[in-house]
Amino acid sequence: MSATQAWERYAAGARPRRQVNAAGASTWLNWTQYPDHGPDEALFGEVRGRRAVELGSGSGSNLAHLATLGAVCTGVDLAPSRTAAATTTWGHLPNLEFVTADAVDYLTDCQAAFDIVYSIFGAVWFTDPVILLPLVCQHMRSGGVFAFSHLPAATPSVTSGGVVSKWHYPADQWSNMLAAAGFQDVTTTIIPAPDTDKPGTLVVRALAG
Numbered sequence: 001m002s003a004t005q006a007w008e009r010y011a012a013g014a015r016p017r018r019q020v021n022a023a024g025a026s027t028w029l030n031w032t033q034y035p036d037h038g039p040d041e042a043l044f045g046e047v048r049g050r051r052a053v054e055l056g057s058g059s060g061s062n063l064a065h066l067a068t069l070g071a072v073c074t075g076v077d078l079a080p081s082r083t084a085a086a087t088t089t090w091g092h093l094p095n096l097e098f099v100t101a102d103a104v105d106y107l108t109d110c111q112a113a114f115d116i117v118y119s120i121f122g123a124v125w126f127t128d129p130v131i132l133l134p135l136v137c138q139h140m141r142s143g144g145v146f147a148f149s150h151l152p153a154a155t156p157s158v159t160s161g162g163v164v165s166k167w168h169y170p171a172d173q174w175s176n177m178l179a180a181a182g183f184q185d186v187t188t189t190i191i192p193a194p195d196t197d198k199p200g201t202l203v204v205r206a207l208a209g
């Protein structure tokens with residue numbers, strides 16, 4: 001089985017996001033594994049007119065929110081069915097496109113410079129950061145925001161579930177790797193789960209140098 005096939009299998013079992021959140025909004029950012037939980041778009045600063053890319057965009061629901069706020073958006077996902085479903089659901093929005101690609105391949109071939117690069121439990125967690133982080137930095141405008149989330153890790157590990165590996169690092173290790181890749185002003189936050197017996201979420205934010 002290839003990584004693409006593994007993510008297609010995951011996509012087939014993924015539950016669609018609710019059409020409206022608790023606040024009555026039809027688009028919103030969900031940085032954590034819990035509904036209506038985590039930071040909002042303020043984490044990115046100004047969004048309108050900014051060029052944004054999401055690495056591992058899945059259903060496209062998070063990126064659709066940035067598009068409604070006026071960003072020019074590209075969602076990249078390895079799984080073709082994710083691209084198709086996201087385009088069906090959100091393709092009517094202006095300045096929003098979804099492409100099927102591996103995150104590293106997409107950035108390697110891409111000529112654009114981004115103001116916002118982010119990944120919510122997405123490709124950043126599933127790609128070797130030694131390769132991905134410098135590539136992201138090279139494709140960002142100075143001062144642009146790079147942010148990602150995943151489960152918190154107490155100790156560094158690279159786990160492999162067959163064709164899909166996970167780079168599972170604690171906050172301080174991400175800070176060091178981001179600085180080495182050319183980022184600055186790194187902040188790391190573990191957002192507690194709404195229920196205290198559940199795992200929190202690590203959210204990492206850095207500025208392109």
Ligand SMILES: C[S@@+](CC[C@H](N)C(=O)[O-])C[C@H]1O[C@@H](n2cnc3c(N)ncnc32)[C@H](O)[C@@H]1O
Pocket residue numbers: 007008055056057058059062076077078079082101102103104119120121122123126127
């Ligand atoms: C756990 S899902 C999260 C999806 C979405 N960000 C969300 O919050 O709902 C991970 C997504 O990353 C995609 N993905 C995994 N590795 C990738 C890679 N190397 N390049 C691009 N997308 C990737 C998968 O296909 C999947 O849609």
